[in-house]
Amino acid sequence: MFSQYHFTAAERFTRYVQIDTQSDPNSTTAPTTEKQKTLGRLLVEELTQMGVADVELDVYGYVYATIPSNTHKQVPVVCFCSHIDTAPDCSGTNVKPILHKQYIGKDIILPDDNSQVISIKDYPYLKEHIGGDIITASGLTLLGADDKSGVAEIMDMANFLSEHPEVKHGEIKIVFTPDEEVGKGTNNIDLNKINADFAYTLDGGEKGTIEDETFSADSARITVNGVIAHPGYAKGKMVNALKIVGEILAALPDNEWSPETTEQRQGFVHPVAIGGAAEQATLDFIVRDFETANLQQHEERLKNIANNIVAKYSRATMQFEVTEQYRNMKEIVSQHPQLITYAEEAIQRAGLQPKKELIRGGTDGSRLSFMGLPCPNLFTGMQAIHSRHEWIGVKDMEKAVMTLVYLVQIWEEKS
Structure with missing residues (x-):
């Protein structure tokens, strides 16, 4: 199914990270920084070009969209969610993404600050990307993979489905949230616009991981x-x-x-x-x-x-x-075991081994789960988040896109 498909996640990602969307924990506005809407407007434009329905950027900086069902079955409505803001911990201004093609396993010295070195010693997960392409920042900023990788992967899923109408799926909702990094990602979210039965955030790390438990x-x-x-x-x-x-x-x-x-x-x-x-x-x-x-x-x-x-x-x-x-999402997610079993099957179809992990933190999914939208977290591939060493493997991003496509298929097949 994917052999002839040109993945767009990495290309989209390198565009998105160049837009400064850092949120501000000291702001009292919603969103906390107006510049987050700059990326929101671009996403609306790209979704509209794909033919996605009900595309909207609201006054609070949330992007909503709908991919209509193309099956006669009654399928639960599934939502995919990622956040557009980056963390206040490290500068997100003038991010310069660098594509390191066919990584050979050596230390990566970032060009704008040679003291910033990404090494296998510090990041052993790099070993799994030898021979593949890696994206980093230039040494002066974070990269923004948290969570623009998730945004790019959801966008690539939407692009794939627009090009492959033969892939059967139920109604799919998309939402991109502002201000997750400052704990306000769901403060002004409109669940009536989402109107979904279940959701998944894409805000996780290593390939194949599913997180159904938070603090x-x-x-x-x-x-x-x-x-x-x-x-x-x-x-x-x-x-x-x-x-x-x-x-x-x-x-x-x-x-x-x-x-x-x-x-x-x-x-x-x-x-x-x-x-x-x-x-x-x-x-x-x-x-x-x-x-x-x-x-x-x-x-x-x-x-x-x-x-x-x-x-x-x-x-x-x-x-x-x-x-x-917020509260541990597992209290809600565990009541809907198909959320995890379907995700595990999708990951396996993508050629990966599923790994269940817990989050020593919280996500938008924590709050969404207790707002009535059960919402575990899926991998994106992001590594060394909130730092100048942040990096991501292109292959992991493509595997995330494949997982999402298989996941919506599985929901349709089992309905």
């Missing part, structure tokens, strides 16, 4: 209220809130319970921001665990640590606030 996540804020006084006459009067939050930080364990000391299914509590002044200061944390019930245990432990510190200062007070962020 459950809360944020926690500790606010410490001290007592302010003129520093020249503060003896016996001042209680410095900044010093108290410093003590709270120092009281956290240094050999467990943190991102830098945990792996696999271990949860953690992670301080992410400190602010304020001597009179009042705040500590912000993220709390993560694969078992939702464990979040409360982590939060109680953190609260007790803080209370014990604050209690040493008779006139200091403290508030402890918890905000729900």
